[in-house]
Amino acid sequence: EVQLVESGGGLVQPGGSLRLSCTASGFTFSSYWMSWVRQAPGKGLEWVANIKQDGSEKYYVDSVKGRFTISRDNAKNSLYLQMNSLRAEDTAVYYCARDGQQWLVPTYFQHWGQGTLITVSS
Amino acid sequence: SYELTQPPSVSVSPGQTARITCSGDALPKKYAYWYQQKSGQAPVLVIYEDSKRPSGIPERFSGSSSGTMATLTISGAQVEDEADYYCYSRDSSGNQGVFGGGTKLTVL
Numbered sequence: 291e292v293q294l295v296e297s298g299g300g301l302v303q304p305g306g307s308l309r310l311s312c313t314a315s316g317f318t319f320s321s322y323w324m325s326w327v328r329q330a331p332g333k334g335l336e337w338v339a340n341i342k343q344d345g346s347e348k349y350y351v352d353s354v355k356g357r358f359t360i361s362r363d364n365a366k367n368s369l370y371l372q373m374n375s376l377r378a379e380d381t382a383v384y385y386c387a388r389d390g391q392q393w394l395v396p397t398y399f400q401h402w403g404q405g406t407l408i409t410v411s412s
Numbered sequence: 413s414y415e416l417t418q419p420p421s422v423s424v425s426p427g428q429t430a431r432i433t434c435s436g437d438a439l440p441k442k443y444a445y446w447y448q449q450k451s452g453q454a455p456v457l458v459i460y461e462d463s464k465r466p467s468g469i470p471e472r473f474s475g476s477s478s479g480t481m482a483t484l485t486i487s488g489a490q491v492e493d494e495a496d497y498y499c500y501s502r503d504s505s506g507n508q509g510v511f512g513g514g515t516k517l518t519v520l
Contacts, residue, residue, distance in 0.1 A: 335455065335498050337509035349507045352413055385454060395506060398445040402454040
């Protein structure tokens with residue numbers, strides 16, 4: 291069974307930093323693109339970033355470029371999101387998601403974690 | 413930046429057909445995917461590659477795409493189908509993912 295478990299959420303002040311982790315199990319982690327998707331309270335879903343199987347390609351939504359960094363450790367079956375210079379508008383539930391295909395291009399999100407809440411507030 | 417446009421809400425009576433649309437300029441060349449999200453839960457994939465249904469998704473869910481519009485159809489909608497529905501696709505470069513704004517489906 292595919293499992294994705296996020297951790298690292300919490301309350302952080304504006305301008306602060308936080309690192310999210312996602313631990314994967316039940317599949318060959320190194321074979322899939324992985325992504326972070328977020329959802330602000332009462333709002334819709336927003337794709338944040340994704341990373342290729344070997345980490346050689348990374349893409350970000352414009353609003354987080356230069357502030358967030360996605361990374362992965364295939365030996366630890368783990369996905370990360372380093373978030374710097376956090377803003378109030380980054381407040382959201384952050385989901386870790388696994389791609390639907392073992393392709394060399396990103397496709398869609400077939401499996402999701404339960405999410406971790408980040409609150410940016412003073 | 414690339415956008416996908418959905419109606420904010422759709423309402424049907426039980427047993428009726430619900431149709432939720434998603435429009436985007438890149439849809440003629442990019443697949444559309446549909447997610448169902450119930451309150452407090454993670455999203456669930458209900459349609460992939462425009463019209464394919466994952467295992468475990470009821471047959472009443474179907475998808476289609478023509479030109480710049482993709483459509484999710486729920487034939488014989490049931491009360492348990494009440495949820496927010498999001499379309500997802502990628503921009504013309506394939507590098508940026510984007511969700512539609514979401515459609516709240518009410519079945520009553």
